[in-house]
Amino acid sequence: MSMLASLVRAYERLPEKPPIGYSTEKIGFCVGLTPDGSVAEVIDLRADDKKRSPRFILVPQAVKRTAGIAPNFLWDKTAYVLGVTAGAGKRTAEEHAKFRERHLELLSGEDDVGLSALARFLEHWTPQAFVPPLWPEAMLDQNLVFRLAGERGFLHDRPAAQALWVRIGAEGAADPQICLVTGHSAPVARLHPSVKGVWGAQSSGASLVSFNLDAFASYGHEQGDNAPVSETAAFAYTTALNRFLEKDSDHRLQIGDTSTVFWADATDAAAAAQAESVFGAFWDPAIVEKKATQDIGTQLERIRRQQPLAEVAPNLDKGVRFCVLGLAPNAARLSVRFWWENDFGTLTRHYQRFLSDMHLDPPPRDDWPPLWRYLIELAVQGKRENVPPLVAGEWMRAILTGTPYPLTLLSTALMRIRADGEVNALRAAMLKSVLIRNFAEEVPVALDLANTNKGYILGRLFAVYEEVQRAALGGHVNATIKDKFYGAASASPQKVFRTLDAGAQNHFAKLRKLSPGRAVNLEKLLGSIIELMEPGDDPIPATLAAQEQALFGIGYYHQRSDFFRKHDDTPITESDQ
Numbered sequence: 001m002s003m004l005a006s007l008v009r010a011y012e013r014l015p016e017k018p019p020i021g022y023s024t025e026k027i028g029f030c031v032g033l034t035p036d037g038s039v040a041e042v043i044d045l046r047a048d049d050k051k052r053s054p055r056f057i058l059v060p061q062a063v064k065r066t067a068g069i070a071p072n073f074l075w076d077k078t079a080y081v082l083g084v085t086a087g088a089g090k091r092t093a094e095e096h097a098k099f100r101e102r103h104l105e106l107l108s109g110e111d112d113v114g115l116s117a118l119a120r121f122l123e124h125w126t127p128q129a130f131v132p133p134l135w136p137e138a139m140l141d142q143n144l145v146f147r148l149a150g151e152r153g154f155l156h157d158r159p160a161a162q163a164l165w166v167r168i169g170a171e172g173a174a175d176p177q178i179c180l181v182t183g184h185s186a187p188v189a190r191l192h193p194s195v196k197g198v199w200g201a202q203s204s205g206a207s208l209v210s211f212n213l214d215a216f217a218s219y220g221h222e223q224g225d226n227a228p229v230s231e232t233a234a235f236a237y238t239t240a241l242n243r244f245l246e247k248d249s250d251h252r253l254q255i256g257d258t259s260t261v262f263w264a265d266a267t268d269a270a271a272a273a274q275a276e277s278v279f280g281a282f283w284d285p286a287i288v289e290k291k292a293t294q295d296i297g298t299q300l301e302r303i304r305r306q307q308p309l310a311e312v313a314p315n316l317d318k319g320v321r322f323c324v325l326g327l328a329p330n331a332a333r334l335s336v337r338f339w340w341e342n343d344f345g346t347l348t349r350h351y352q353r354f355l356s357d358m359h360l361d362p363p364p365r366d367d368w369p370p371l372w373r374y375l376i377e378l379a380v381q382g383k384r385e386n387v388p389p390l391v392a393g394e395w396m397r398a399i400l401t402g403t404p405y406p407l408t409l410l411s412t413a414l415m416r417i418r419a420d421g422e423v424n425a426l427r428a429a430m431l432k433s434v435l436i437r438n439f440a441e442e443v444p445v446a447l448d449l450a451n452t453n454k455g456y457i458l459g460r461l462f463a464v465y466e467e468v469q470r471a472a473l474g475g476h477v478n479a480t481i482k483d484k485f486y487g488a489a490s491a492s493p494q495k496v497f498r499t500l501d502a503g504a505q506n507h508f509a510k511l512r513k514l515s516p517g518r519a520v521n522l523e524k525l526l527g528s529i530i531e532l533m534e535p536g537d538d539p540i541p542a543t544l545a546a547q548e549q550a551l552f553g554i555g556y557y558h559q560r561s562d563f564f565r566k567h568d569d570t571p572i573t574e575s576d577q
Contacts, residue, residue: 003339004181004209004229006323007237010263013272014243020235021169023061023193023242026054027075028142032149035113037120040149042134052138059145059156060165061235064191065204066212071099073106073165074118074156075145083127086140096127106168112160114148121146179230181237186230190223193238197245197252198259201329208241208327208334209234251276253283256375256384256392258326258337264344265321274313275320275344278303282351284370304355304368309348317345324400326393337393340400350402357433361446362561364425371396377426378412380419388412398437410434414549418487428557431550439547447558452532454541455548458493459555461529462486465500467563468522471515472507490552494542 011017018024032041046052060073069091071080076099079085083096100122107119129135146155155161173187191212194205211217211226218226224234244251244261253260262279264272274296281300302312310317322344326337340347355368366373372384375395379386394406413430417423435441444451451457466481481500489496504526511519533539544552 002181003323003325003336003341004233004237006263006265006341007240008181008233009265010244010323011236011240013269014240017243018058018239020232021061021165022058023239024056025059025062025075026143027057027059027145028054029139029144030147030154031081031121031144032147033114033117033121033155034149035117037117037122037124039121039134042136042139043147044136044138054142057145057154059154061193064193066191069095069098071095071102073168074103074161075143077143078140081144082125082130082135084130084140092127100125106164110160110164112158114146114151114155114158115160115164117148118146118155173231177225177228177230179233180227181229181233184230186232188224188228189231189234190225192224192229192234195238195241195245195327195334197242197247198327198329198334199254200257201334202332206329206332206334208238208336210333250280253280255283255326255371255396256387257389258328258393258396260324260326260396262322262324265323266319268315268319271315271320275316275322278313278316279322279324279344279347285366285368286370303348303352306352306356309345316348318343320344322347326396328389328393338397338400340397347400350400353402354399354433357436358429359445360425360429360432360557362425364429369426374426374430377424377430378409378416380416404438405434407434407438410438410546410550414490414546414553417553418490421482421486423486423553423557423560425557428554431553435547435550441547441551443551443554444558447562449528450532451555452534453548453551453555454533454539455544455551456555457529457532458489458497458540458544459552459557460559461497461526462489462500462552463556463559463563464522464526464529465504466560468504468507468511468526471518471522472511486556490544490549492543494540497540 028044028046030043030045031039032043034040045055045057047055059075062072063070075081077085079089079092080095080099083092085092103122104119107115110116110119147153148155148158156165174190175187176185177188178184179186179188192207192209195201195208196203196205198206209224209227209229211221211223216226240263241261243249244263245259246252249261251261251263253262262276264275264279266272266275277296278299281296299312303309308317320343321341324338324340324347326339327334328337329335364373375387375392376382376384378388378391388408391406391408391412395409397403398405409430413427413434417427432443432445435443444456448456462481462485469477469481481503485496485500489500508519508523511522530539
């Protein structure tokens with residue numbers, strides 16, 4: 001099934017889905033009108049939270065605004081409705097004039113008391129009448145709706161207004177064509193509704209499907225005629241996508257710069273909801289707490305322990321199709337970073353393979369860190385906005401499909417380690433996963449005392465030199481050998497290790513006086529590692545390839561971690577030594 005077709009099916013299953021021709025928008029204020037068109041009151045609809053967030057209200061669908069001026073029906077921002085704005089507003093007068101002209105034309109001849117009240121209001125309103133306290137300054141640039149004084153419903157909810165909106169839609173409908181999504185003959189959408197909520201995209205929304213430039217035209221077709229999608233299908237897929245992208249939606253994850261939405265397709269609604277909850281918990285442990293469901297946590301734990309989904313949740317193994325869509329901003333349009341659709345059982349097996357690739361001992365402080373925590377390790381200064389833009393999407397695609405990881409994951413991890421010398425569990429796990437999946441390397445999960453890979457050996461050796469320095473000098477070191485030499489040692493070891501060995505001998509001389517037993521143990525360990533090297537004039541290579549640099553980091557991590565364990569493998573802290 002295509003992405004758009006799957007989203008159309010998802011729209012049909014949405015709870016409290018908006019009817020065709022309507023959309024849920026952020027509304028800040030309501031203007032109460034008397035039947036003669038005068039203003040009875042101005043009502044603040046915003047929430048009482050610190051940000052005074054606007055309310056989400058179902059209104060006639062927003063128009064698609066590009067460069068032109070186009071008013072919405074019976075609602076809009078203050079620049080259109082009242083002709084006032086907080087900024088300079090170079091087009092404010094034109095926007096208000098267009099709103100007034102269109103509504104007076106549409107409402108002429110209407111005998112509904114509410115619609116007539118709005119027409120009278122627009123006939124007599126001037127922007128100079130916007131004066132506090134009746135008109136609060138906080139209202140500027142907010143969306144507003146209308147209400148007839150004394151009534152609870154809004155003007156656009158009146159039967160006469162809804163009937164008029166249906167007639168407006170019918171009059172503007174294009175000639176019917178075969179819809180590429182549904183296969184039925186219907187009027188084609190020339191411009192598709194905007195998609196909002198994608199991180200980094202325009203706040204007013206962006207297009208997922210767009211032919212709004214001459215360069216995109218083909219065989220004389222313009223706009224949506226190039227790939228006919230009916231107005232109904234365009235409304236359905238954008239409505240579902242906007243619902244999934246809402247801030248507090250249970251259907252979205254932010255992975256780097258990629259806004260990821262997901263949904264399940266199943267005849268059993270309960271099974272679909274269960275699959276969505278489990279998938280969300282795969283990548284964000286906070287979802288388990290948010291759901292407050294013990295079953296999800298138990299199932300997740302069993303899946304992570306590599307138990308087959310058929311045993312954990314037989315109702316999800318077959319019969320549940322799962323869809324995952326990754327979107328990223330691209331000017332006024334959206335780019336699809338990845339699209340995946342398959343059985344939930346297949347998805348779970350790929351997730352378990354990802355966990356197996358990443359398994360490391362000792363594990364990260366949080367046993368199952370969310371994916372964004374790994375991505376932070378690839379970012380300069382550990383900031384989310386510095387995550388390399390293509391790595392997140394390509395890595396997620398590889399996890400979902402079970403294909404090789406992007407090699408940029410390896411190169412970026414190595415670059416960050418060389419830059420700051422930090423080799424933690426998250427970075428070591430990423431290095432291990434790429435070596436296993438992309439290069440079919442045999443990478444040890446825990447410290448391997450017999451591993452003869454030269455990168456792994458040199459990483460262990462570097463960790464020993466660092467420990468000798470720490471044991472001899474304690475915390476009285478401004479910069480450790482890791483801070484000074486890790487980057488060079490992992491890439492060009494021959495240039496560095498002679499210097500490190502000479503420094504270690506000086507540290508051993510001091511350590512023998514402070515702690516003879518500790519000195520003997522470290523000397524024995526150093527000798528056992530050197531014995532693993534290939535014999536020759538100089539067993540230390542001049543350079544290490546990227547895969548060997550990765551094993552260098554893993555060997556360093558394993559050996560260094562082993563120094564902070566007791567002999568019975570009980571973890572201890574540096575202060576305990």
